[in-house]
Each structure stands twice: as C-alpha cells, then as structure tokens.
Amino acid sequence: MKFGHFDDSRREYVIETPKTPFPWINYLGSEDFFGLISNTAGGYNFYKDARMRRITRFRYNNIPVDDGGRYYYIKDGETVWNPGYKPVKTDLDSYECRHGMGYTTFTSSKNGLTAQLLAFVPLGYKGEINRLTLENNSTEEKTVSVFSLREWCLWDASDDMLNFQRNFSTGQVEVENGVVYHKTEYRERRNHYAFYSVNRPVDGFDTQLEDFLGMYNGFDRPDVVFTGESKNTIADGWQPCASHKNVITLKPGEKQSLIYILGYCELPEAEKWEALHVINKKPAKAMIEQFATCEQVDAAMDALRKNWDRLLSLYNVEIKDEKTARMVNIWNPYQCMVTFNMSRSASYFESGVGRGLGFRDSSQDLLGFVHQIPERAKERILDIAATQFRDGGCYHQYQPLTKKGNNDIGGGFNDDPLWLIAGTAAYIKETGDFSILDEATPYDCNPNDTGSLLEHLSASFNHVVDNKGPHGLPLIGRADWNDCMNLNCHSTTPGESFQTFGTADGRVAESVLIAGMFVAIGPELVELYTRKGMNDKAAAAQKEIDAMRETILTHGYDGEWFLRAYDAFGAKIGSKECDEGKIFIESQGYCVMAGIGVEDGRALKALNSVRDILECEHGIVLQQPAYQTYHSNLGECTSYPPGYKENAGIFCHNNPWIMIAETVIGRGGRAFDLYKKIAPAYREEISDLHRNEPYVYSQMIAGKDASRMGEAKNSWLTGTAAWNFVAISQAILGMKPGYDGLTVDPCIPASWDEYTVTRMFRGAKYVIHITNPKGVEKGIASITVDGTAISGNVIPVYPEGTTHAVEVVMG
Ligand code: BGC
Numbered sequence: 001m002k003f004g005h006f007d008d009s010r011r012e013y014v015i016e017t018p019k020t021p022f023p024w025i026n027y028l029g030s031e032d033f034f035g036l037i038s039n040t041a042g043g044y045n046f047y048k049d050a051r052m053r054r055i056t057r058f059r060y061n062n063i064p065v066d067d068g069g070r071y072y073y074i075k076d077g078e079t080v081w082n083p084g085y086k087p088v089k090t091d092l093d094s095y096e097c098r099h100g101m102g103y104t105t106f107t108s109s110k111n112g113l114t115a116q117l118l119a120f121v122p123l124g125y126k127g128e129i130n131r132l133t134l135e136n137n138s139t140e141e142k143t144v145s146v147f148s149l150r151e152w153c154l155w156d157a158s159d160d161m162l163n164f165q166r167n168f169s170t171g172q173v174e175v176e177n178g179v180v181y182h183k184t185e186y187r188e189r190r191n192h193y194a195f196y197s198v199n200r201p202v203d204g205f206d207t208q209l210e211d212f213l214g215m216y217n218g219f220d221r222p223d224v225v226f227t228g229e230s231k232n233t234i235a236d237g238w239q240p241c242a243s244h245k246n247v248i249t250l251k252p253g254e255k256q257s258l259i260y261i262l263g264y265c266e267l268p269e270a271e272k273w274e275a276l277h278v279i280n281k282k283p284a285k286a287m288i289e290q291f292a293t294c295e296q297v298d299a300a301m302d303a304l305r306k307n308w309d310r311l312l313s314l315y316n317v318e319i320k321d322e323k324t325a326r327m328v329n330i331w332n333p334y335q336c337m338v339t340f341n342m343s344r345s346a347s348y349f350e351s352g353v354g355r356g357l358g359f360r361d362s363s364q365d366l367l368g369f370v371h372q373i374p375e376r377a378k379e380r381i382l383d384i385a386a387t388q389f390r391d392g393g394c395y396h397q398y399q400p401l402t403k404k405g406n407n408d409i410g411g412g413f414n415d416d417p418l419w420l421i422a423g424t425a426a427y428i429k430e431t432g433d434f435s436i437l438d439e440a441t442p443y444d445c446n447p448n449d450t451g452s453l454l455e456h457l458s459a460s461f462n463h464v465v466d467n468k469g470p471h472g473l474p475l476i477g478r479a480d481w482n483d484c485m486n487l488n489c490h491s492t493t494p495g496e497s498f499q500t501f502g503t504a505d506g507r508v509a510e511s512v513l514i515a516g517m518f519v520a521i522g523p524e525l526v527e528l529y530t531r532k533g534m535n536d537k538a539a540a541a542q543k544e545i546d547a548m549r550e551t552i553l554t555h556g557y558d559g560e561w562f563l564r565a566y567d568a569f570g571a572k573i574g575s576k577e578c579d580e581g582k583i584f585i586e587s588q589g590y591c592v593m594a595g596i597g598v599e600d601g602r603a604l605k606a607l608n609s610v611r612d613i614l615e616c617e618h619g620i621v622l623q624q625p626a627y628q629t630y631h632s633n634l635g636e637c638t639s640y641p642p643g644y645k646e647n648a649g650i651f652c653h654n655n656p657w658i659m660i661a662e663t664v665i666g667r668g669g670r671a672f673d674l675y676k677k678i679a680p681a682y683r684e685e686i687s688d689l690h691r692n693e694p695y696v697y698s699q700m701i702a703g704k705d706a707s708r709m710g711e712a713k714n715s716w717l718t719g720t721a722a723w724n725f726v727a728i729s730q731a732i733l734g735m736k737p738g739y740d741g742l743t744v745d746p747c748i749p750a751s752w753d754e755y756t757v758t759r760m761f762r763g764a765k766y767v768i769h770i771t772n773p774k775g776v777e778k779g780i781a782s783i784t785v786d787g788t789a790i791s792g793n794v795i796p797v798y799p800e801g802t803t804h805a806v807e808v809v810m811g
Contacts, residue, residue: 001688011330013695015039015097018085021691023066025348026099027338029121035128037104037119039097041084042069045128047264049401050345050352054157055194056150060351071149072132073225080225083108083115087219101308101334112138122300127263131297136250143249147225150196151241152182158353171240178202180242183279192266195284196242199259199292204230204245212243257294263287311372319755323681328728335696335721336368342717349714356399356406359384363419367426368722374431381424385456386442392417392463404445412504414477417460418517425524429737432762461525464518465544471555473510480511484646486635487567498636509568512556516590519549552596561609562587567633583613584623589657592664604665610658618710619650619678620658621703643706650701652678652720656727663731663747668777671732672749697721735759741794744808750775763800772810781811
C-alpha cells in the first residue's frame with residue numbers, strides 16, 4: 001500500500017494523506033541553519049548544533065506523536081483548520097505535501113479556501129521562510145483570521161527538557177512592530193537571539209504559551225484561536241512562544257501571501273544592546289528586509305533549485321529501471337547530503353542531544369557526498385582528524401559547535417582510526433588534491449601539538465598494528481563498527497552504558513571485522529606513501545597487511561565463512577561452534593571486499609553462506625541465529641529482542657558491503673537483487689509494512705526473527721545512505737574515482753543491455769555509454785574515448801570544462 005507517489009520531474013515525493021504510518025519528514029537548510037519538517041508541518045529548528053543552539057522546541061516521545069512545529073491556524077467562521085492537517089486535525093477537502101530538495105510545500109483546502117505553505121531555508125541565510133498563500137476559490141468574499149505559532153526552546157535542548165526549576169523563570173521576549181524576539185539568557189552570557197516575523201502589520205500577538213493555549217489545552221485547542229482573539233501577552237518565564245494574528249479579507253478568486261521568518265542573530269559583545277533591556281534588532285531587521293516580498297522568496301527558491309540542479313548533475317544515470325534512476329539521481333545523493341549535515345544528531349529517531357558527530361560515522365559519510373561538495377569534505381576530514389590522539393586512537397564523537405571531542409563517550413573503538421584513511425583516500429581520488437596530506441592537524445584538538453594529516457593516517461594504521469591480540473588479530477576495544485558488540489564491557493547492572501562501561505583496553509577480545517578493514521583500507525595508505533616517494537614506509541605497511549591477510553585465513557575463517565570475533569575469554573563469535581550468532585554479515589562483507597579468499601573459493605563460500613543463512617525477502621540480517629538471551633560477554637547486541645537492531649535486524653548499513661563483495665567475485669545479478677531489497681523506492685509499494693519514508697533509507701528493517709518483520713526504523717541519518725551510493729554508483733554501475741582517472745568497471749545483471757552514466761570528475765564531464773551485447777555480468781571488451789580506443793579501463797583526467805564521450809562494450 002502506498003501513501004503517495006514520486007514526482008521525479010520535480011524531484012519531489014508527494015504525500016497524499018496526512019495519516020502516513022509514521023511522520024514522514026524532510027530537512028531544510030544546507031549550511032548552518034536547519035529545520036526538520038514532517039508531513040503535518042511538525043518539527044523544529046536549530047543553528048549549527050541540535051543540542052546547543054536549539055531554536056524551537058520539540059517534544060520527542062510525545063503523545064500524540066509529532067506535536068509541535070510551524071503551525072498556522074486558519075479560522076474561517078467557526079471552522080479552524082491547518083494546511084498541514086495537524087494539530088487541529090479538521091478533515092480537509094484536499095491535502096498534499098511535497099517534500100523536495102531542501103523545501104516542503106503543503107497545498108490543502110477547506111470550504112472554498114486553498115492554503116499553500118512553502119517552507120525552506122534560503123542558501124546562506126540563517127532563517128526559515130514560511131510563505132502562506134491563501135486563495136479564495138468560493139463565490140463569496142471571505143474574511144479569515146490566521147494565527148501563527150512557534151514555541152521557543154531555551155537554547156540548550158537537553159537543559160530545556162530537564163531543568164524546569166530554573167527554566168520556568170528565565171524565558172524572555174520583546175515584541176516590536178509585531179516581530180517577536182526571543183532573548184532568554186541574552187542579558188547574561190549569550191550573544192544570540194531569535195525572532196519570528198510576518199511581513200504585514202499584525203492584528204494581535206502572543207508570546208506566553210500557557211495563555212495562548214489555555215493552561216490545560218493542547219496545540220489542537222488553543223484558546224486564542226478558538227475565541228478568535230489574541231491576548232497580546234509578553235512572556236515572563238514559563239514557556240515563551242511566538243504567535244501573530246492576521247485578519248485577511250479575500251474577494252472571490254483573490255490570492256494573498258504572508259511571509260513568516262524564523263531567524264537567528266549573533267552579535268559582538270559591544271553591540272548587543274540598543275538601550276538597557278532593549279536588544280539590538282538591526283541584524284534581524286536586515287534579515288526581515290531580505291524577504292519582504294514574494295519576488296524575493298521566489299528568487300531564493302530559484303537559487304536553491306539551481307544549487308540542487310548542479311549537485312545532482314554530478315552523477316546521473318539514464319537507465320530503463322526508473323526506480324534505480326530515482327534513487328541514484330535524486331534521493332540517495334540527497335540523503336547523503338543530509339547525513340553529511342546532520343551526522344547522527346537530529347532526526348525523528350535521534351533526539352539531537354545525545355550524539356554529536358561520530359568519528360566513524362562522519363568518515364564513512366564522506367564516501368557518499370565527497371563528489372558533491374569536496375571543499376566541505378576537506379574541512380570535515382581535518383575536523384575529524386583533529387580529534388585524534390597521537391597514538392592513533394580518537395574520540396568516538398565530537399560536538400559540531402565546538403569541534404571538540406566528547407569526553408563522556410571517550411575513545412577506544414578500535415575500528416575508528418581506519419575510517420579516516422578510507423575517507424581521506426576517497427577525497428584525494430575524487431579531487432586529486434594531495435596537498436591535504438600536508439595540512440598541519442592538531443592532536444586532541446590542541447593547536448600546539450600538530451602533525452600532518454599523513455602522519456595522522458600513519459597513526460591510524462599503526463594503532464591497529466600496535467594493538468593486536470593473542471591470535472594476531474586487531475583488539476576490538478570498546479567495540480568496532482558494531483557499537484553493540486561490547487566484548488570488554490561485561491555489564492550486569494541496568495543503566496550502565498554498554499559503550500563506556502568496562503575497560504577499553506582489553507588485551508584478548510579481537511575483531512575479524514577490523515582485520516578485514518585493515519586489509520581492505522590499508523592499501524590506500526600504501527598507495528599514498530608510494531606516491532609521496534616514501535617507499536620504505538610503503539613496503540613496511542604492505543608487509544603488515546600481508547601478514548594480517550594470512551592471520552585472517554588462519555584464525556579468522558571457519559570453514560564456510562569468516563569468523564566475527566574472539567571474546568574476552570578467547571572464545572569464537574560467529575562460528576559454526578556457537579549455538580547462537582553462528583554467522584555475522586560484517587566480516588563476510590569486509591573480508592571479501594578486501595579480496596581475501598577470492599582466489600581459492602573461500603570468498604565465494606562465505607557469500608553463499610550469507611545468501612543461504614542470512615538473507616530474507618527484506619534484505620540480509622546481521623547474524624543468525626538471533627540471541628534469545630542476554631550474554632554479558634557480548635554486550636548490547638544481545639540486549640535487543642531477536643530480529644531487531646544489532647540482534648539479527650536487517651542493518652541496512654552493511655547490506656551494501658555484501659553487494660560490493662558480490663561484485664568483487666563478479667556476481668552482478670546478485671548484487672543488484674540485494675540492492676533492490678532495501679532501496680526505499682523498491683519498497684514504496686509496501687509502505688504500510690515498511691512504515692518509514694519510501695524516499696530515504698532507514699538504518700534498520702526488522703529481520704526474520706521479529707514479529708514485525710519488514711518494518712523499518714531510524715530513517716534518514718545512517719551510513720546506509722553513503723554505502724548504498726558507493727554500491728550502486730561505483731560497484732554496480734561501475735564508475736570508480738581513482739588517483740589517475742576514472743576507472744570503469746561495471747558489474748551488473750546479465751539482463752541489462754545498456755545504460756549511460758554522466759559523471760563530472762575533476763571538472764570534466766564524462767558521458768559513459770555502456771552496452772552489454774553478450775549479456776555478461778562483468779568484464780569489458782573495449783573502451784573508446786571520443787572515438788579512440790584506449791587500453792585498460794582507466795579513463796584519464798581531462799582539463800576542466802571539457803566533455804568526453806566514452807563508449808564501453810562489455811564482454
Ligand atoms: C551507529 C554506528 C554503528 C552502527 C552499528 C549506528 O547507529 O551510528 O556508529 O556502527 O549503529 O552499531
């Protein structure tokens with residue numbers, strides 16, 4: 001069952017009912033100022049940091065779900081309704097929500113009045129624009145009252161939820177010419193305020209939520225709206241909000257627009273005040289002037305569209321399968337950009353207070369967006385590297401506002417350092433910018449203690465070399481990619497964090513996944529050393545990699561598949577000897593991606609075991625059999641009920657590892673079958689089961705042990721986006737950026753006869769037409785560039801601004 005449809009020509013998902021199985025959201029903003037917006041106009045805004053600069057309030061875990069947002073109440077006679085249906089939930093005569101690239105629109109109607117609400121954050125602007133256009137489609141003149149509503153958050157979203165004894169006394173606003181200024185804590189240590197304006201004189205306002213709603217009412221029954229009279233309240237403590245009242249008269253056929261701005265301003269200390277207790281409103285007024293007219297709004301929307309035209313033109317496929325085209329050309333890169341901006345901080349599953357930017361997560365996200373915004377990828381790499389320690393270890397997370405490592409979580413996740421090598425290599429291959437390796441980069445955020453980025457990468461590599469366990473495999477530390485496999489934690493007391501309890505320095509528990517990563521990612525460093533002329537280092541590193549490969553074959557293979565780990569007592573995990581958790585997905589993916597066992601058939605066996613034991617109709621589950629009881633030697637993964645999350649859920653993040661691994665052994669048909677199982681556009685038809693947005697990946701789909709098998713959770717912010725983009729764009733469609741050019745190496749279903757990829761690479765345009773006359777899955781018979789045959793499959797780097805026609809014949 002579907003709840004909407006794709007409109008590819010406009011790059012929108014069109015939601016046809018407000019009653020989706022879960023709120024289906026979108027993101028507004030591309031640089032510093034962001035908004036989350038659901039298909040009922042719920043959500044909130046923040047500046048740079050979802051915890052420390054939360055601008056509007058949102059209550060997670062609320063009943064009803066998704067209450068609070070950008071609300072416009074239209075009072076037309078005795079009927080009160082909202083263009084987004086919520087919160088009043090009056091039945092609408094029509095409703096449509098379109099989520100597009102950085103904007104959302106609602107078009108709804110009731111009793112002859114149509115309301116269109118457009119929400120977006122203009123490029124380079126620290127504010128969200130909401131344009132509400134009302135059109136009278138009846139034959140009578142209509143006079144309606146429009147009440148807006150935003151609820152302020154007292155800046156630190158965590159403190160805002162917890163510290164009521166203080167917060168109920170601190171809230172402060174000013175109102176001038178109908179603009180509401182939120183200035184809580186501005187009189188002491190803050191240098192920022194927010195404002196909410198409308199571009200015409202108001203017929204009333206409110207700023208104290210309790211008065212606007214009525215003490216015992218919800219958003220669905222505000223006193224002010226239902227009586228039709230604003231109370232002109234000035235908030236003093238309690239819960240500050242911002243509401244305007246505008247009375248609008250529309251002749252039959254007439255249309256009028258109101259432009260609302262939610263903005264954020266920072267001021268230098270010396271310029272904070274106009275007078276005692278009167279804030280300096282100059283920057284806000286300048287922002288308001290920027291969007292006083294519909295022409296200004298249209299121009300900004302146009303600029304936003306053009307920006308996305310450019311971003312999405314960088315990799316484009318023309319292919320018969322429209323769902324693949326939709327994912328590759330629109331939604332997958334869009335999600336990659338959102339995950340780059342948000343990391344794992346703010347979604348409808350991530351509260352924005354708990355997690356900043358993850359070292360591992362953000363490094364992997366790079367793989368998906370580096371071709372879109374290489375300059376920002378560079379900045380991100382250097383920020384991440386700056387949280388690394390001299391010994392190569394690193395903070396697991398850092399706060400985007402301060403860019404400092406998070407001491408509460410600390411470090412000791414022993415896969416983390418390797419991801420930095422992977423992310424940096426991807427950046428250099430995409431851009432050819434080797435200079436990044438020479439950037440002086442702090443250790444532990446200390447500007448007085450720096451090393452070149454290349455030294456950081458060496459430290460990352462050596463961190464594995466220096467931390468091996470009894471079998472010569474890498475020590476796992478607190479966890480590897482699977483944050484919930486906590487082999488040194490041994491927690492038995494409720495409330496202890498699986499990620500920080502116990503020692504990070506266990507000397508026995510080892511990870512075959514990190515070993516596979518080392519063999520897959522290590523060669524990138526060898527290559528960088530070689531290109532820098534550091535041949536001794538390259539040779540020494542290669543020796544370590546070769547040794548690790550041997551160790552995996554000796555101590556990390558279990559007959560039919562790769563082991564997953566050894567626990568703190570030296571017992572095998574992911575072995576045929578185990579009763580539960582006999583086989584895990586991660587090590588099969590990474591070890592085969594590393595090429596281990598490809599020549600002697602062990603890789604093939606491992607992938608066949610994945611197919612036979614782990615795969616189901618909705619994707620590949622993380623392990624089998626699921627754990628039925630809690631095992632303190634394994635940690636959090638065994639705390640989940642069977643079939644969910646890291647206990648045999650379909651963890652979408654590493655399904656693409658298997659897709660890529662399948663292409664390593666040449667099975668393009670298998671790779672694409674696996675792609676289709678989890679790609680959201682292919683799951684649209686089962687939206688009633690899947691429940692999350694059909695236009696973006698979710699982190700997890702409940703696995704075959706779950707009673708809710710097939711149901712997705714944790715949409716949007718997941719490494720799944722980046723990895724699936726790598727799987728489809730590089731491994732399957734076959735365009736792999738390299739140091740010396742673009743390698744063309746498709747691995748596709750035998751039934752595909754042709755497709756064309758247009759790929760921008762280092763400023764030149766490559767139009768690559770692939771034909772498959774013999775119906776093979778892999779292999780190339782010939783390549784011509786601009787009519788001339790080339791040997792090999794690396795298309796060289798061409799001057800910026802040039803266009804090249806590449807003909808590839810498979811066979
Ligand atoms: C985390 C990742 C982790 C994965 C598997 C995600 O929620 O963001 O860092 O690797 O779960 O546990």
